[in-house]
Amino acid sequence: MEALGWFLFAYQVFVLYYFAVLNFLYTTFTFFGLNMVARYARELSELSLKDLLEREAYLPVSILVPTYNEEKTIAASVRSFLALRYPEFEVIVVADGPKDRTLEVLKEAFALVEVDWVYRRALPTKPIRAVYRSLAHPNLLVVDKENGGKADALNAGLNFARYPLFCAVDADSLLDPEALLRASRLFLEDERVLAVGGTIRPLNGARVRGGVVEELRLPRGFLEKMQIIEYARAFFLGRAGWSAMDALLIISGAFGIFRREEALRVGGYRTDTVGEDMELVVRLHRKAREAGRDYRVLYTPDPICYTEVPSDWATLRRQRNRWHRGLWEVLLAHRAMLFNPRYGRLGFVALPYFLFFEALGPVVEVLGYALL
Template identity: 55%
Template sequence: MTVEGLILAINYGILCYFLGLNGFYLALYAISFREISDYARREVFSGFAEMAVSKYAPAVSLIVPAFNEEANIVASVRSFLALNYPRFEVVVINDGSKDRTVEILREKFGLKASDQRIQQELETQPVNVVYTSATENMLLVDKTNGGKADALNAGICAARHPLICCIDADVILEEDALLRVARPMIESSDVAAVGGIVRVANGCTVEAGRVTDVKTSPRSLPNFQIVEYLRAFLAGRTGWSSLNALLIISGAFGMFRRRDVVAVGGYLSDTVGEDMELVTRLQRTLRNDKSRERIVFVPDPVAWTEVPSSLRVLRRQRDRWHRGLLDTLHHHRSMLFKPRYGTVGLLGMPYFVFFEAVGPVIELVGYLAFATGLFLGILDIGFALAFFVAAVGLGIILSIAAVLLEEMRLRRYHRWSDLVRLTAYAVLENFGYRQLNALWRAFAILTYLRKNKSWGAMERQGFDRHGN
């Protein structure tokens, strides 16, 4: 084959790849639109008032791992303590923070050292002190640093209730979020875990641990991430949940049955993708046991989080996320294409392997081959147009569709100016931002192959400073 023939073949292969990727995503969007429409109609008869005072709603332990979270921890804990739910406790795990996380929590919530014992059902780093409050239903577990997974396991050991809700320390929950995420587990014993939507708080007004005014950010980088989060959660996870092939519940906001997590050994400490790995392991266990239990996503129990506002911090985050994805897929590679694992093995795993794991490399090779083909005059205008539509045009349509889905069904952004701004960013992200993410994720493959297990510092500015 000549060089020209090879370049042409690569371009046609990449074109088919983009068509397959975006075609699959369009199918997920169609499924998601139906599911979210049904969810919005059911909300009219939600019965949340009755659930909020019900004696039958199982008690929940909120597990909050914290490492150097002094910027946001007070606002987050206040939002947790003010949740509308019959019975719950807040368990904060200080994972060897080097800042004033412990001091601030003790000062703001009147925490005192306690002799409360922890049942060590999972292996963790040593616990130094347990603090409790005389006025609030919370405890603070101060332990030696062992990483996020280790902190979560310590929190699970300290939890006293049958349901656990794992939440990032930089998250603010809406008042009824716990009711909404718990409802599938209250209504059915066949639900093993539930994920809720995570939204971007940058730009929003936060008062007393509550998001009081939902707005976009005056800065570009957080707005690009708003579009990403809408696309990933509203379209992606809603669709995967409907197909019973959900492989990830965000570590920022997910609910599990405590006994199930303990039974499978808790979170793994030797991966940076502990949230996806646990969910994939639960899916594997459920199908090996021929269980009818499902792992589901609910599109509107909202958790608000501060996203990176600098390229340096965002790059670290995306590098870690991709290494976590690769680690999980490698660890559970035996599930790939196995009918015994149902839609997880036949749809979920193949999608994440061929479109998410190696996708960044294929995308970057595609751009290079396309530019080379144009430069050498190998590609005609018809192919160039088809390639642009498949690689960029469909991506724009998908991003705009995510914004429209938000406006038509959930309507969190009440200003037309915010919707216009998000629509503009849905277009602009395809011209530079998306390619930069692909580059970071491609480099993450190299760092993964070098066995890099580092977390990377996630610097916080704090909710009270949004503007950012």
């Protein structure tokens, strides 16, 4: 009994220091994050966006949309992408061997015709079955391929992409009409920028018409309301804080813009992980550090992507299980960066934070409940 008492005391002290450090980090994120958001709000106005358009200062963007079984939402999502306010872009929908009517819905909604398309197979992917072009929208391309997973579909989209920037989005997401314009300007302002992530907002409860979000409303469910708070904290404090410290390791798979050549340089998306979005960002960091390059990976608060969040516990559990498995896979794949001076604050701050407070956080909590 005495040994158990000492163990409980030691664990209580550990938990005290654990949460003290965690709260200190949250305070740091808040300071840097809110500072960055305030500065961004001052600098970027409607007039500056209009000036960019009038000066024709932009880089063309390829929007990559991997889709599997999305027959109910794919048409509305693609319409929202085609309606973006941007001078030059293309939408590449990659149908990853869907088993429902996703491909048929796309053919009917956008007047698709099969074409012979020549492309450079820079990244290996599952076989391409057919390529379709839209008669109604010249900048829409649909690729039908054998199923290989989301990362494989994104790699196929990269093979077909023609433009220097690419934007990876989820098939069930909707973008703010000016999202591309606001995010892509950072690549123009600084040639060191390799990738830019935007803000994700829950779509639950919103009023949508023609693929455009007309009004945001609070959803009815408690679970969905809690996720609205969670997403606001994660992006406006967490992502903004890490970006301000030049240590951003996550750009959401629902919306992120990358330099295409940089993604191809590091080998595209890995297909052996469920955390392919975070893994690509960490690998961009790692390769640039190892090459001694001056680079930046940024978060910008205003480019908005709307997505449906889980409304029931079973779906939420599956989502968080996938996120946590992806985090562990990334940490294991890049464990050589941990506490390695070669990687600076990434190795000594960012990766240790994700290991001790994100990956191991549930272990600390469960152990505490078990001891109680």
